[in-house]
Amino acid sequence: MTTHPAREGRRLRGGGPRGGTVVAFLTPFFLPFALFYLVPVGYALWQSFRVIRRTGGQFGHAYTTFGGFDQYAQVFRNSEFGASLGRVALFGIVQVPVMLFVALIMALLLDTPLLRIKSFFRIAAFMPYAVPGVIAAIMWSFLYSPQLSPIVDLLNGIGLRPDFLGPGAVLWSAANISTWLWTGYNMLIMFSALQSIPQELYEAAKIDGASNWAVAWRIKVPIIAPSIILTTVFSIIGTLQLYAEPAVLRQISSNISSTFTPNMLAYAVASGNNYQQAAAISVTIAVITFVLSFGFMKLTAKRAGL
Amino acid sequence: MSGRPKESRISRTAATALMVLLALYFLLPLYFLIVAATKPQADLVSTFGLWFSHFDLVGNLRTLLAQRDGIFGRWALNSVIYAVVGAAIGTLISALCGYALAKFRFRGRNFLFSVILGGVLVPGTALALPLFLLFSATGIVDTYLAVLLPSVVSPFGVYLARIFANAAVPDELIESARLDGAGEFRTFFSVSFRLMTPSLVTVFLFQFVGIWNNFFLPLVMLQRESLFPITLGLYEWNGQASRASLLQGSVITGSLVSIVPLIIVFILLQRFWRTGLAAGSIK
Secondary structure: OOOOHHHHHHHOOOOOOOHHHHHHHHHHHHHHHHHHHHHHHHHHHHHHOEEEEEOOOOOOOEEEEEOOOHHHHHHHHOHHHHHHHHHHHHHHHHHHHHHHHHHHHHHHHHOOOOOOOHHHHHHHHHHHHHOOHHHHHHHHHHHHOOOOOHHHHHHHHOOOOOOOOOOOOHHHHHHHHHHHHHHHHHHHHHHHHHHOOOOHHHHHHHHOOOOHHHHHHHHHHHHOHHHHHHHHHHHHHHHHOOOHHHHHHHOOOOOOOOOOOHHHHHHHHHHOOOHHHHHHHHHHHHHHHHHHHHHHHHHHHHHOOO | OOOOHHHHHHHHHHHHHHHHHHHHHHHHHHHHHHHHHOOOHHHHHHOOOOOOOOOOHHHHHHHHHHHHHHHHHHHHHHHHHHHHHHHHHHHHHHHHHHHHHHHOOOOOHHHHHHHHHHHHHOOHHHHHHHHHHHHHHHOOOOOHHHHHHHHOOOHHHHHHHHHHHHHHOOHHHHHHHHHOOOOHHHHHHHHHHHHHHHHHHHHHHHHHHHHHHOOHHHHHHOOOHHHOOHHHHHHHHHHHHOOOOHHHHHHHHHHHHHHHHHHHHHHHOHHHHHHHHHHHHHO
């Protein structure tokens, strides 16, 4: 973006547009992108290195100054941060593989001749994507509530006494909401990838008598590996950002604290006007997210020999 | 397969049974919501949740719309404003940018595209708090702009637009428009934009749903109830419903109202979703 328009113009090959025109096409996007993506990131970084100090004793004036890594040291000393990170880690280690496995099975089944009314199954699975996360959480919280839920009624009827909002269960109740919301979306990404594989690729295998399962696991899954990696990365990112589902469940369950997930902690700290600490928490979550998603991509790229 | 009809019948039944179970899982909560939205408040607790009692959807809608001086109508309007304005502007700027990245040759093109790809990986929730800090320093917190401005930017939209521009607009057409003496903007709006229109519907839809479903950004930015989108409004009501159970019926009916438009759009415009998801999967 720093290139000089006039010089840029001469560099273009063929009868392409002048540099000024290129800039005019790009600016309407890149200006707000810079303002609302890049600048906030920079501002958060800057804030996270500031601390509030006071002149003199308790009644002195407050002022902000450079504090080095003080805010970050405080993030890592905060046991609530560790606890919230532990919760989303446990959530992610179980929920992400379960969801993506179900999505993969559905995509593979929809790609075989074994099923009829495929478009119905496809729409049914994708329907939750039309539901905002908050609304999905509200809906499921009715299905978890002992007073309202027909599911609790039915389970009570057969002698089970489920407590979806209990201290041990509530994390998994939140995980179920995420699974419900995103399985169909992930399934459709994998399914679209399957549809773009040319049929000839399996014909040879089928003539050799390979079963549908063998074709699925040995040929189809390796080919759509990039899509599976992509959905995994998006799921990891989503898990670390978890907010809406537990925040809604918190409205009906005392087993979710205001610092249940890292994002809830950041929000709670910001609500207490400690913006510098909130910024340090946000930056830490972002760094962890980047390390994990890029780490996962590098790891799988090596394994897959890509 | 033809040599083993029996095995294939078993696997066919098993596959169908599994898919039916999963379809039930995905549809049951929605069905529950529809049933609950038709019931009078008292029946919510006293009757079985998966079957209808006194069918009173109209009465519930009236209660919902009259609740707290009709604020729900305002929230619905706000959601429409945020989603339509944000997605319309967003689609236009994504189209311009994606088209330029696809069709113009200039220095730094690949660099800019990888910056955008990096942007796709940055979730909106990660930006909301820093944006709040920034906006409170400039005084636009708690206005329509605080939600609208960040909603306009969609790196995924640019990513899609670039793919679609490559696929839908032949270079020869741009060349011949240039030879006819048309400027780049005229070529874009009279030739390329039209060719890209079907795929731009996809870009618009993804961004529309993204904004409609957004919760964290409005939560962080807005104080005044009159500016809330539906998601944030119902979240607040749901929090109060545990104390004032009369609100519960309105939370349920409101939830149904908030998803019906999207479900209709989804079913009608299926082909556009599939284009977008397919593009997302090629990568």
